[in-house]
Each structure stands twice: as C-alpha cells, then as structure tokens.
Amino acid sequence: MEYTFTLKYQLGDDAGDVDALLERLGAAGCTDALVGIGQPGRLALEFTREAASAEAAMHSALADVRRAAPSARLIEAAPDWVGLSDVAEIVGVSRQNMRKLMLAHPGGFPAPVHEGSAAIWHLADVLAWLQAKGGYALAQNVCDVARQALHVNLARERQRLPPAAAKELQALVC
Numbered sequence: 001m002e003y004t005f006t007l008k009y010q011l012g013d014d015a016g017d018v019d020a021l022l023e024r025l026g027a028a029g030c031t032d033a034l035v036g037i038g039q040p041g042r043l044a045l046e047f048t049r050e051a052a053s054a055e056a057a058m059h060s061a062l063a064d065v066r067r068a069a070p071s072a073r074l075i076e077a078a079p080d081w082v083g084l085s086d087v088a089e090i091v092g093v094s095r096q097n098m099r100k101l102m103l104a105h106p107g108g109f110p111a112p113v114h115e116g117s118a119a120i121w122h123l124a125d126v127l128a129w130l131q132a133k134g135g136y137a138l139a140q141n142v143c144d145v146a147r148q149a150l151h152v153n154l155a156r157e158r159q160r161l162p163p164a165a166a167k168e169l170q171a172l173v174c
Helices: 018-028 055-067 083-093 097-106 125-134 141-157 163-173
Strands: 002-010 031-035 042-048 071-076
Touching: 002 055, 002 141, 018 031, 018 055, 042 055, 055 141, 071 141, 083 097, 083 125, 125 141
Parallel strands: none
Antiparallel strands: 002 042, 002 071, 031 042
C-alpha cells in the first residue's frame, strides 16, 4: 500500500553543502520523497512510500534520513497536528460543516491538544472519532499514517522527559 507523510527536520551545523545532502538522501533511499530546503537550517521531506504498513513506511523513512543526515533532529512527523480546516479538507467537507459537527457533539468530539485563537487536534483522534461515528468515507491509509505520525511525535517528545518525571506524570495525567 502507498503511504504519504512528511518528516520535518532541523539540520545540524555540520549539515554541509545542500547538494551533497541531497545526494546522501538519494543514496540512503529517499528517492520517493519531495525535498524542501527553503528555510535555512530546515529540511522537509514529503514521502510517498510503498510499504506493508504505515508503521513500516514511516520507520524506514526515518531510518533512511538518519543514515543520510545523522545530526538532523526530527521536528515533526505529519500529518498530526491539524485545525478544523485541515480535517475538513481531508474528510471532504466544508470547514463550517466540521465546526457544526464539533459543536453538535461537545462531549464526544475529541478534545484539542491546544486551545487558543486557533484550536489544534491530533488528526488521528478526529479521524478515529469520525470512523466510529460512521457516515464518512475515510481512506484507511490516511488514518494509519495519521496514527503513526502521532506515535512518532509522542515518542520524540517523551525523550525530553527525565525517566523519573515520566513515571510520576504518567500516574497524574491518566
């Protein structure tokens, strides 16, 4: 099955020449990625990768980038953090329709991970809720990629916690 996702990185000071980095990415197996290097010190790769699962696709891409740019630090795996407009586009409805759906199910619609001038959700949570609700034709590979992007981002963030704090907080937030 084919999976489309984006990996965004911060490059280390030793990233060197952009052309050499592009060569290393190709040699490491990233030939199925559209590479973006528009922002200095950043690298974005939009993969369309054939694999047995979303997990296999994303893990192999992460390993390929690690081989090509060992000092690059993962910023984000996408699609994960989304606004209502993003969800609406993926689902194929209007933003207004998505907002009405959210407001009509205040206790059931997934809670945002950030509320502010713009609320942000984990895409996997909203897609899982929509699947359970029924009536929406959602591509399974999109749902699988969203769930895997969430897992990668959570793993990346968890590394920032000291082990003792992770254990203590686990008991408090659940």
